[in-house]
Amino acid sequence: MDDRDLLRYSRHILLEEIGIEGQQKLLDASALVVGCGGLGAAVLPYLAAAxxxxxxxxxxxxxxxxxxxxxxxxxxADIGNSKAQAMKGRLNAINSRTQITALNEHLTESRLHDLMQYCDIAIDCSDNFPTRVSINRAAVATRTPLVSGAAARFEGQLAVYRPDLPDTPCYACLFEGSGANDGACAVFGVFAPLVGIIGTSQAAEALKILTGAGSSRYGILHLYDALNNEWQQITFTRNPQCRVCGSPHSLRPAGKTMPLIQQSNRQ
Structure with missing residues (x-):
């Protein structure tokens, strides 16, 4: 950390819970964010700025x-352009020192697994159930902390999953077999500020995990009702019979550096 960093991040460094050590952890961290839509548009600027x-x-x-x-x-001006590439330009303008890899693709489960092996955290900003299932499976397999969010109509959801810790529940423990399904925003709509409320909450949880500040409580589904400005909490535990986390899963590799990622321009 040089003098420029000390000045730029001084408001974090002044926080006893973060300090220089916590800010250095952020500078050294790698994060995977899946989805650059409503939630991602709220999450990513704060991660880059931080x-x-x-x-x-x-x-x-x-x-x-x-x-x-x-x-x-x-x-x-971004209409018609790749969301990932447009977002990269926005984030580069916020913080030129953050290294950004923009992937213009819908990630398969195997691709998610490969990327998460070299990330400290994953943030699910996707907009459909099958993708969330794949993200969770990859996170469990690689023991990568996962912050998941969802937003539709006036209702939002937020949950933290910690497969890097023993005996903790995963997304499938809560939703597998529930018949969860997503419709298109064009059909049911979404209240504009809702994605900001959930997305910035995801960013906060991610930064807390990366710095070690405070506590990111797992096993809790946070439900937000924007019409009434009310939060509710539902606690849940690990399902020993879960088909994702109920059996031994692989260890993430240690001591490896991030390889060069082949970027796809698939539309």
């Missing part, structure tokens, strides 16, 4: 005009 050293961002969609109602990281 100094997370490496961000891998993935989204296979392009910006369209209906996104601008809530995805505030984009502008009218």
């Amino acid at each position: 100094g997370v050293g490496r961000l891998i961002i993935a989204d296979g969609d392009a910006v369209d005009e209906t996104n601008l109602q809530r995805q505030t990281a984009f502008s009218e």
Whole structure:
């Protein structure tokens, strides 16, 4: 950390719970963010501004005009462009020292597994149930902390999963077999500020995990009702019969450096 970093991140460093040591952890950290839409547009600027050293961002969609109602990281000039690439430009403008890898693709489970092996945290900003299932499976397999969010209509969800800790529940413990399904925003709509509330909460949980500040409580599903400005909490425990985390899973590799990632331009 040089003098420029000490000045830039001074408001973090002044916090006893973060300090120089915690800020250095952020500078050394790698995070995978899946989805650059409403949630990602709220999460990613805060991660970059806070100094997370490496961000891998993935989204296979392009910006369209209906996104601008809530995805505030984009502008009218971005319409038609890759969300991942447009987001990279936005984040580079926020913090030129953060290394950003933009993947214009919908990540498969095997691709998620490969990327998470070299990340300190994963943040699920996706918008569909099958992708969330794949992200969870990869996180469990690689023992990567996962911060998951969802937003639809006026209702949001937030949960932290810690497969890096023993006997902790995963996403499948809560939702597997529930018949969860997602519809399109074009059908049921989404209240614009809702994605900001959930997304910035995801960013806060991620930064706390990376710095070790405070506590990120796992086994709790946080439910937000924007119409009434109310939060509710549902506690849940690990399912010993869970098909994802109920059996031994692989160890993440130690002492490895991030390899060069082949970027895809698939539309």
